[in-house]
Amino acid sequence: MVEAMFNAVIRRKLNSASNGALTILQYHKVPLCAPKYIEGEVLASDFSWGLEQFKEWFNFLPLEEAIHRLKSHDLPPRSAVLSFDDGYADWFDHVVPALLAHKVPATFFVTSAQLNCSKPFWHERVAVALAKRGVDRLPHGFNFATGTGAEIGLAQTIIAVQNQLKYLPLAEREAAIAVLEADLPLSGDYRPFRSADLIRLRDAGFQIGGHSRHHPILTSCDATQAKDEIGGCKEELEGILREPVTAFAYPNGRPDCDFNASHVALVEAVGYRYAVTTAPGVSRSDTDLFQLPRFTPWARSSWRSALQFLRNMRVSPQMVKV
Ligand SMILES: [Zn+2]
Incomplete structure (x- = not known):
């Protein structure tokens, strides 16, 4: 009512x-x-x-x-x-x-x-790669975020890196993601x-x-x-x-x-x-x-x-x- x-x-x-x-x-x-x-x-x-x-x-x-x-x-x-x-x-x-x-x-x-x-969208690849890597193991040049605490630090880092890569020309964006994903095991659950x-x-x-x-x-x-x-x-x-x-x-x-x-x-x-x-x-x-x-x-x-x-x-x- x-x-x-x-x-x-x-x-x-x-x-x-x-x-x-x-x-x-x-x-x-x-x-x-x-x-x-x-x-x-x-x-x-x-x-x-x-x-x-x-x-x-x-x-x-x-x-x-x-x-x-x-x-x-x-x-x-x-x-x-x-x-x-x-x-x-x-x-x-x-x-x-x-x-x-x-x-x-x-x-x-x-x-x-x-x-x-076979791969997810670029922004999802960034999120997954950073989550697997952890904020303390970022490749040189990727540490854009501020914030404290593992979860907050990770969430903010993901947004910061996505925002940084978003405006790169496509080839450069892809090359940067390849650096982030290097040596990480591939996820098998992507549909x-x-x-x-x-x-x-x-x-x-x-x-x-x-x-x-x-x-x-x-x-x-x-x-x-x-x-x-x-x-x-x-x-x-x-x-x-x-x-x-x-x-x-x-x-x-x-x-x-x-x-x-x-x-x-x-x-x-x-x-x-x-x-x-x-x-x-x-x-x-x-x-x-x-x-x-x-x-x-x-x-x-x-x-x-x-x-x-x-x-x-x-x-x-x-x-x-x-
Ligand atoms: Zn869109």
């Missing part, structure tokens, strides 16, 4: 705050559990709780339909879209079953060169995200979008490489799916920092029809279709989540000037 009243109040607040606005949520792996040294992951239990709660407040639409209705001033009140980035086999454990059970549509943005790859998984997702009714080939920071790429990352990803995904891939998510996604106007132009030139960023805020009818903002609700209580959504609706999203 109290819960129903609370949800009715939140719906009324969102109705007035979200008038004509589209909220796009962004998630990543959504693992069942994560080691203590990995910070900031939305876990499967948080996601399942969030999905049940957010369904009470929002009307979830497929991205394509939401954009069409946004532009034709026909967006239902409290419209939202779910999106997931990168490409993880873990999605099939909890995310996909939950979405199917609740009949909620979603878009999955996939890093195409990572498909069928790659495969081409067959991509088809499975599409056949279950979900949209597949591009997320570059290797997940570089586009501003760290030269023009040829950026085109290969953006256009090559589209070609690879379309080769598997045998249908047009129309949506793109910029890797890391922060306007001006991770991509610039030349990349926005490239995304359009190679044939995507719209793209999402990681700038917080909501989309309105005049929002650039190639810079749609997204945000991740990370709170674990209803009223905190509601406040986050309401606050996000007041944010003016950062955009690259085109």
Whole structure:
């Protein structure tokens, strides 16, 4: 009873705050559990709780339909879209079953060169290598972190090293990870995200979008490489799916920092029809279709989540000037 009243109040607040606005949520792996040294992951239990709660407040639409209705001033009140980035086999454990059970549509943005790859994503390799090595056995040049205590020290070191390597050109990033992984035993429990998984997702009714080939920071790429990352990803995904891939998510996604106007132009030139960023805020009818903002609700209580959504609706999203 109290819960129903609370949800009715939140719906009324969102109705007035979200008038004509589209909220796009962004998630990543959504693992069942994560080691203590990995910070900031939305876990499967948080996601399942969030999905049940957010369904009470929002009307979830497929991205394509939401954009069409946004532009034709026909967006239902409290419209939202779910999106997931990168490409993880873990999605099939909890995310996909939950979405199917609740009949909620979603878009999955996939890093195409990572498909069928025997190694995890670069940032996960960094985390695993540092955890195996320990903060007191880092190779020369990798000790960026501050902090005390083994767990805190390790978690902070992982974030510091990831942030340091993120902006390196791809070849240099790979060489640095090879140094971190040298002499360490390989983990045998990695499940790659495969081409067959991509088809499975599409056949279950979900949209597949591009997320570059290797997940570089586009501003760290030269023009040829950026085109290969953006256009090559589209070609690879379309080769598997045998249908047009129309949506793109910029890797890391922060306007001006991770991509610039030349990349926005490239995304359009190679044939995507719209793209999402990681700038917080909501989309309105005049929002650039190639810079749609997204945000991740990370709170674990209803009223905190509601406040986050309401606050996000007041944010003016950062955009690259085109
Ligand atoms: Zn990503």
